[in-house]
Amino acid sequence: MLCDAENEVGKLKEPCIFSIIPAGPPERVNNCKITNHSMSTLFLDCTPGDSNGLRQIFVLEVYNTLSSRITANYSNPTKPLFLVNNLPAGTSFTLIVYAVNAKGKSSPVSLVTSTLAEPEKQMSHESIDQLTLNPLLIVLIAFVGIMVVISITVVIIIRIRNDRYDNINGEGMHTKNTENNIFIIHFA
Numbered sequence: 001m002l003c004d005a006e007n008e009v010g011k012l013k014e015p016c017i018f019s020i021i022p023a024g025p026p027e028r029v030n031n032c033k034i035t036n037h038s039m040s041t042l043f044l045d046c047t048p049g050d051s052n053g054l055r056q057i058f059v060l061e062v063y064n065t066l067s068s069r070i071t072a073n074y075s076n077p078t079k080p081l082f083l084v085n086n087l088p089a090g091t092s093f094t095l096i097v098y099a100v101n102a103k104g105k106s107s108p109v110s111l112v113t114s115t116l117a118e119p120e121k122q123m124s125h126e127s128i129d130q131l132t133l134n135p136l137l138i139v140l141i142a143f144v145g146i147m148v149v150i151s152i153t154v155v156i157i158i159r160i161r162n163d164r165y166d167n168i169n170g171e172g173m174h175t176k177n178t179e180n181n182i183f184i185i186h187f188a
Contacts, residue, residue, distance in 0.1 A: 025104030026056045029080045029097050032109055039089035039116045046080035046097055046109070054101040060084070065092035065112065090117035 001018040005011075027049025036043040044060060058080040062072040071093065074082045080097060087093065092114040099106040 023053050023103050026051050026099040026101045026106045028106040029099060029109055032097060032111055034113050039118060040087050041085040044082045044095060048080055049106060051101060054103060056099045056101040058099050061096040063094045065094050087115050089115050091115055
């Protein structure tokens with residue numbers, strides 16, 4: 001479209017040009033960042049593209065990467081900012097973000113992310129101390145047991161030797177008087 005203008009100063013030398021561009025779908029979002037993700041939540045922040053003069057709505061679709069099934073669907077009428085919650089821990093997701101206006105939908109932006117895995121069960125310090133103490137306790141009990149067995153064996157051996165020595169020297173020999181049932185012990 002061209003325009004021509006004239007006033008007291010004079011006439012416009014070159015006509016002005018107006019280009020009329022029909023409204024179309026919005027431009028895609030950009031600079032998307034996933035922040036603050038945890039075991040069950042994540043926050044997505046993008047910069048909006050040009051709306052082409054029409055009001056736009058931003059949409060986020062969350063897909064489970066393994067099953068390709070949609071897990072969540074969010075929309076935001078003002079900005080491409082999304083807080084996604086109630087997600088399963090340790091799961092990979094594909095996020096599809098796009099803008100929509102009365103003339104259509106922008107090309108989508110795809111991001112892959114995952115929620116944090118649940119922490120592994122950790123042992124308390126008390127359990128670790130017990131595990132460290134148990135082998136030491138077993139060694140100590142085994143040592144005491146061996147010492148007791150050795151001591152008993154030594155006492156038995158000494159006793160047997162003393163009994164043999166006494167029998168050889170004639171000491172401690174016992175005689176039984178059968179008439180009066182009296183035991184006579186002979187000492188040398």
